Amino acid sequence: MNFSTKQYFKKAEEGNYAIGQFNCSSADQVKAVILVAQKLNAPVIVGTSEGESKFMGLRQAVKLVESYQEETGLPIILNADHTYKDAKDIQNLDKIKALLDAGYNSIHFDGSVLPYQENVKWTSEVVKMCKEKNPDISVEGELGFLPGASKVSKEKLEFKEEYFTDPEKALEFVKVTGVDRLAVSVGNSHGISADEPKLDFDRIAKINEKVRDYAVLVLHGGSGIPDEDIKKAILLGIRKINVNTELRAAFTIALKDYFIKNPEETTPYKYLQASIDAMQKVVENKIIVFGSGGKAGSSF
Numbered sequence: 001m002n003f004s005t006k007q008y009f010k011k012a013e014e015g016n017y018a019i020g021q022f023n024c025s026s027a028d029q030v031k032a033v034i035l036v037a038q039k040l041n042a043p044v045i046v047g048t049s050e051g052e053s054k055f056m057g058l059r060q061a062v063k064l065v066e067s068y069q070e071e072t073g074l075p076i077i078l079n080a081d082h083t084y085k086d087a088k089d090i091q092n093l094d095k096i097k098a099l100l101d102a103g104y105n106s107i108h109f110d111g112s113v114l115p116y117q118e119n120v121k122w123t124s125e126v127v128k129m130c131k132e133k134n135p136d137i138s139v140e141g142e143l144g145f146l147p148g149a150s151k152v153s154k155e156k157l158e159f160k161e162e163y164f165t166d167p168e169k170a171l172e173f174v175k176v177t178g179v180d181r182l183a184v185s186v187g188n189s190h191g192i193s194a195d196e197p198k199l200d201f202d203r204i205a206k207i208n209e210k211v212r213d214y215a216v217l218v219l220h221g222g223s224g225i226p227d228e229d230i231k232k233a234i235l236l237g238i239r240k241i242n243v244n245t246e247l248r249a250a251f252t253i254a255l256k257d258y259f260i261k262n263p264e265e266t267t268p269y270k271y272l273q274a275s276i277d278a279m280q281k282v283v284e285n286k287i288i289v290f291g292s293g294g295k296a297g298s299s300f
């Protein structure tokens with residue numbers, strides 16, 4: 001790796017911008033993300049959920065991202081998104097071990113469904129395990145509950161006060177666990193729902209004020225939040241934004257359209273190109289809104 005992950009987020013903090021995490025299921029999607037990162041000279045994070053990394057292969061995802069890193073010189077992080085989301089089979093942390101062995105340079109451990117003390121306990125364990133392997137592996141913890149799943153839904157979501165991240169608890173959480181990044185619940189949700197998410201800006205500011213000396217803030221559910229709200233959240237301290245559903249939708253809709261127009265086509269590199277192009281447009285717009293274009297300079 002030709003850069004430090006600590007430096008990566010420190011730069012974002014100093015420059016008041018956010019770095020996009022773009023989730024990918026396949027090599028075609030990784031290609032779309034990297035092409036835009038190259039075009040805009042932007043630092044990017046490739047995200048893989050448990051399902052996505054299972055489909056791609058852990059080692060294959062690592063080697064693919066590394067090959068792009070070598071070729072482009074861009075600082076690219078590969079983050080394992082929502083590891084242990086359902087908190088099942090957590091006991092021996094074998095999924096974390098597998099990710100570290102494969103060479104992931106960033107891990108998001110999601111203990112948000114656990115009771116607070118359990119979340120603290122397991123997140124601390126994960127941080128310890130990662131830092132023992134390599135102190136520069138970036139670890140993200142999560143506090144608060146995010147409704148929804150990474151898909152386009154016609155239903156409205158319900159938000160309860162207890163879902164939201166408490167600023168005081170957030171400070172305690174980052175201090176005790178030692179995470180580099182904290183994913184927060186501030187009115188955001190996964191996927192795109194029928195109602196527009198309403199971010200609690202006051203809460204973002206309060207959490208950031210508390211935790212900024214210890215960790216950077218992460219906003220999940222970057223799909224479906226209006227650009228102006230995203231910009232405001234960045235000004236208040238959000239440094240990493242996860243985007244998944246909008247990419248999935250763009251990729252899939254383009255593929256469907258292609259086959260409506262070209263039902264006889266059987267050459268994958270022809271029909272996949274439309275999807276890659278569509279996904280690139282989304283990634284490009286996001287990077288512009290996040291303000292991370294032009295930030296992949298040699299200073300890493």
Ligand SMILES: [Zn+2]
Nearest residue numbers: 082220221242
């Ligand atoms: Zn998420």
